[in-house]
Amino acid sequence: MERGLYIAASGMLVNQLRLDVVANNLANAGTAGYKGDRTASRSFGDMLLQNLEDGAPVGPLSLGAQTNGVETSFDQGALRVTERELDLAISGNAFFAVETPDGVRYTRDGSFRRDADGYLVTAAGRRVLGESGPLRLAEGKVTVGADGTISVGGAEAGRLRLAALEGARKEGGGLLAGEPRAATGASVQQGYLEAANVDAVTQMVAMIEIMRSFESGQKAVQAIDETLQKAVNEVGRTG
Template identity: 45%
Template sequence: MVGLKRPAAPTITRAVERGLYIAASGMLAELVRQDLIANDIANLSTPGYKPDRASQRSFADVMLSNTRDGEAVGPLGLGSVIARRTTDFSPAPLRETGEPLDFAIEGEGFFAIRTPQGVRYTRNGQFQRAADGTLVDGLGNAVLGKDGAPVRVGGDGRVDPRRLATVRLDRPRKLGDGYVAGAVAGNGGAVRAGALEASATNPARAMVDMIASLRAYEASQRVITTIDQTLERTATQVAAVPGQ
């Protein structure tokens, strides 16, 4: 019977190290997904909130071949990475609040807000009256009217919703604090007073996605533990074989 030659220790080490990097890339990708999902869950009650999605892609595959005869074995993936993050800006259902300074947009438009960084846009129409009588958002920034000036609240504590500026944006992108930026592409939809747009986060889907991501993370973690044990055996056993 012809004995099989034991592979050299460096070859085994390179193989298990490659698996270590593949598993680690999967863990990093799942950490990004979990951060996005956690942020979506935290904004379940934020009016006009839009959830984020992360899409993954794999690194280029490496073709493996038999070192003895050169016969192709097949491709080996080198892990995954977050390719891009996208935001679903689809309108969510509107709910009546009865509050005179709550506003919701019927359509895909955005309210215009004047901030210290310039004009920003939002779907969150939960506004209030400032000390100077102007309409402001939750951060105290002025809500703009169709004339480009801050909207003033009437003596009866109300604002005609037709005075509020709404715009439609081309390729909107999140900036933080509920604000959005983008090129103005036209007028937005009609404004309804005494209503707010609900958060677009689906709590059931968010929890399912979080559990799936956590299990994928744990699976990669178990792979790393197994690889670590393999490396330890390689260092203590394979390298000690006579003639290696």
């Protein structure tokens, strides 16, 4: 009986984490460059039962479910046209580098703008880095080449620092940390933004399935609890 309670409770905990992940994916389905998360679930290792008297094997006992943590999918999102000259998207395995108080961080969100001082910045106001430091743009028409070279009014103003990441991990606000590596085969598309690589409909379906599974776990826990209470009351009346 206690085993059933434990299995049901562990399943509910797994579903709670899955629900949190799906809810976050849904909240960011409209965020440029967002990379969706997913949970990896598995069963606890089975425990082999043995006869206490002679040690003969009785059989395996499942101990419920657990997660292997949250994983991020870095699959390419669809590119959508915006025609804004400072909207940039990357095709391929690379990230834009940005300046933060904690050091260089990386993003796939290329919805950039000029700040009051002429620096190219993210939507949150963080300076975008070129190969020689923060990129500062004069007034004029901006063109960006596939290799990340930026020109203003026909004069070269710098080149975007692009990097592939090893051990990429999310830090919030659309930023990632990791070990930068040379970006090969990646190209920059001006006038485009990369859409989130999650599908809202798929995430909604997953949420409904998770909630149903969670409710089933709740009912199982309630049923076991009622049975245990009944057993305790009956034992109390014995004799």
